[in-house]
Amino acid sequence: MKILDKLNRRIAQTRSFLCVGLDSELSRLPERFQKEPVPQFAFNRHIIEQTIEYAAAYKINSAFYEAHGAAGWQAMQDTMDFLRKTAPDVFTIIDAKRADIGNTSAQYATAFFDQMGADSVTLHPYLGGEALRPFLSRADKASIILCRTSNVGSGELQNLIVEEDGERLPMWRRVARQVARHWNAHHNCMLVVGATTSEVLRDIREEVGDMPLLVPGVGAQGGDLDEVLRYGLDQNGYGLLINASRSIIFSSSPKEEAQKLQKTMCAYMHI
Amino acid sequence: MKILDKLNRRIAQTRSFLCVGLDSELSRLPERFQKEPVPQFAFNRHIIEQTIEYAAAYKINSAFYEAHGAAGWQAMQDTMDFLRKTAPDVFTIIDAKRADIGNTSAQYATAFFDQMGADSVTLHPYLGGEALRPFLSRADKASIILCRTSNVGSGELQNLIVEEDGERLPMWRRVARQVARHWNAHHNCMLVVGATTSEVLRDIREEVGDMPLLVPGVGAQGGDLDEVLRYGLDQNGYGLLINASRSIIFSSSPKEEAQKLQKTMCAYMHI
Numbered sequence: 256m257k258i259l260d261k262l263n264r265r266i267a268q269t270r271s272f273l274c275v276g277l278d279s280e281l282s283r284l285p286e287r288f289q290k291e292p293v294p295q296f297a298f299n300r301h302i303i304e305q306t307i308e309y310a311a312a313y314k315i316n317s318a319f320y321e322a323h324g325a326a327g328w329q330a331m332q333d334t335m336d337f338l339r340k341t342a343p344d345v346f347t348i349i350d351a352k353r354a355d356i357g358n359t360s361a362q363y364a365t366a367f368f369d370q371m372g373a374d375s376v377t378l379h380p381y382l383g384g385e386a387l388r389p390f391l392s393r394a395d396k397a398s399i400i401l402c403r404t405s406n407v408g409s410g411e412l413q414n415l416i417v418e419e420d421g422e423r424l425p426m427w428r429r430v431a432r433q434v435a436r437h438w439n440a441h442h443n444c445m446l447v448v449g450a451t452t453s454e455v456l457r458d459i460r461e462e463v464g465d466m467p468l469l470v471p472g473v474g475a476q477g478g479d480l481d482e483v484l485r486y487g488l489d490q491n492g493y494g495l496l497i498n499a500s501r502s503i504i505f506s507s508s509p510k511e512e513a514q515k516l517q518k519t520m521c522a523y524m525h526i
Numbered sequence: 527m528k529i530l531d532k533l534n535r536r537i538a539q540t541r542s543f544l545c546v547g548l549d550s551e552l553s554r555l556p557e558r559f560q561k562e563p564v565p566q567f568a569f570n571r572h573i574i575e576q577t578i579e580y581a582a583a584y585k586i587n588s589a590f591y592e593a594h595g596a597a598g599w600q601a602m603q604d605t606m607d608f609l610r611k612t613a614p615d616v617f618t619i620i621d622a623k624r625a626d627i628g629n630t631s632a633q634y635a636t637a638f639f640d641q642m643g644a645d646s647v648t649l650h651p652y653l654g655g656e657a658l659r660p661f662l663s664r665a666d667k668a669s670i671i672l673c674r675t676s677n678v679g680s681g682e683l684q685n686l687i688v689e690e691d692g693e694r695l696p697m698w699r700r701v702a703r704q705v706a707r708h709w710n711a712h713h714n715c716m717l718v719v720g721a722t723t724s725e726v727l728r729d730i731r732e733e734v735g736d737m738p739l740l741v742p743g744v745g746a747q748g749g750d751l752d753e754v755l756r757y758g759l760d761q762n763g764y765g766l767l768i769n770a771s772r773s774i775i776f777s778s779s780p781k782e783e784a785q786k787l788q789k790t791m792c793a794y795m796h797i
Binding site for chain 2: 408
């Protein structure tokens with residue numbers, strides 16, 4: 256099965272575009288998890304059990320684990336192992352935002368695709384497609400390229416106007432085009448597009464056809480869910496993974512928050 | 527002491543701009559290290575002991591450790607602990623190539639500056655200076671921003687022509703300018719500039735004054751050391767860290783290789 260077929264099958268199965276972000280900051284975990292041998296894993300396990308029927312995907316934000324050294328890395332591995340064992344149909348993302356020259360990218364691909372066993376990893380575009388080949392060449396895994404991010408200062412470089420054959424377009428659009436035309440030979444690319452800019456979302460959809468978009472920034476970051484669904488879906492009614500992290504995992508009821516988001520998403524579903 | 531003063535003091539002390547890159551790929555380590563409890567650390571310790579008198583800095587390439595999970599992460603931590611304990615004057619770099627939105631960047635800053643105790647970390651520029659604030663605001667640590675990388679496909683995005691007030695310039699130069707003018711309030715920024723493009727090196731030096739440049743790509747990647755020294759030094763005779771990884775650490779005599787490079791560098795030294 257192609258890797259993006261796995262994603263679409265899971266979307267259809269759950270009637271949901273929801274990606275639950277496991278930004279499981281140790282100091283914010285409820286006290287009962289702090290006492291566990293591996294607190295971040297115990298917390299993640301709880302969140303997964305609460306939200307699994309509403310979640311098309313889970314996204315592990317590697318920074319929150321690396322901040323706790325080797326033990327944190329192990330908590331990330333334990334979470335991935337648990338997901339693969341208990342929910343093999345769910346689409347998994349390590350939000351690691353890596354990218355380096357080829358021989359180093361190959362090591363990162365080993366770390367996240369093989370050691371962790373993730374379905375996908377997020378990547379910076381700045382070094383170009385050649386540097387990312389160890390990720391892109393893995394037809395069994397998805398590469399999720401940063402295109403237009405959700406932070407307030409994202410425009411500083413991403414909005415710069417670049418030229419191509421007399422056409423002038425913003426950097427983020429140039430990245431989207433480059434990925435769609437040149438990096439996607441194995442039909443395994445996705446893009447990160449922040450929810451805080453729905454016009455951007457529309458333009459990128461125009462640029463990339465049915466390439467799936469990972470949209471962070473709904474929830475704690477203030478993006479509008481309805482706008483994302485209106486402009487982000489592809490012509491077949493797929494093509495979106497909408498991430499919510501803090502607004503789910505640190506709510507008083509992760510289950511209810513996930514269910515609420517799934518319900519909104521389901522209303523836009525036409526598959 | 528300001529963090530870049532630490533770097534310059536070390537350069538003056540060793541009469542060297544050499545940065546030894548610990549790309550310690552597990553499968554390439556000599557057999558005697560494979561038998562050690564923490565093979566990558568045992569190997570790094572040996573390399574450090576062999577090269578310390580010629581090295582201004584050490585650079586740990588995080589990918590080669592992450593490929594081995596929590597145990598690899600621990601080997602990276604052990605190496606940093608060893609460096610800080612036995613050679614506190616040496617400048618240390620984690621070549622992690624991170625960057626994410628602010629609250630996530632803060633976690634990475636904790637991981638590399640506080641947990642690892644590194645003097646500096648390498649960073650992607652694509653999310654802009656706002657996202658990197660948790661790194662840039664640390665006056666006690668250096669942020670090393672990717673500007674023009676050494677991989678053969680680096681030009682795909684980095685050479686795109688962008689406009690600024692009617693001026694047309696390549697993306698890499700725009701990044702250099704942005705860092706110099708807006709990201710460097712604490713005088714703790716550096717740039718990554720590949721050795722394979724000496725004209726680029728000259729232009730960037732012109733753009734950034736005395737900002738230090740980390741130059742990979744000498745050695746296994748084929749960059750010309752003399753060209754780098756000719757075009758890369760700042761007006762005070764500082765401003766360079768030249769990295770060699772595989773050509774030193776996997777040579778039959780790491781000590782001799784490091785000494786040879788240091789000797790070439792010393793000939794260009796006018797401090």
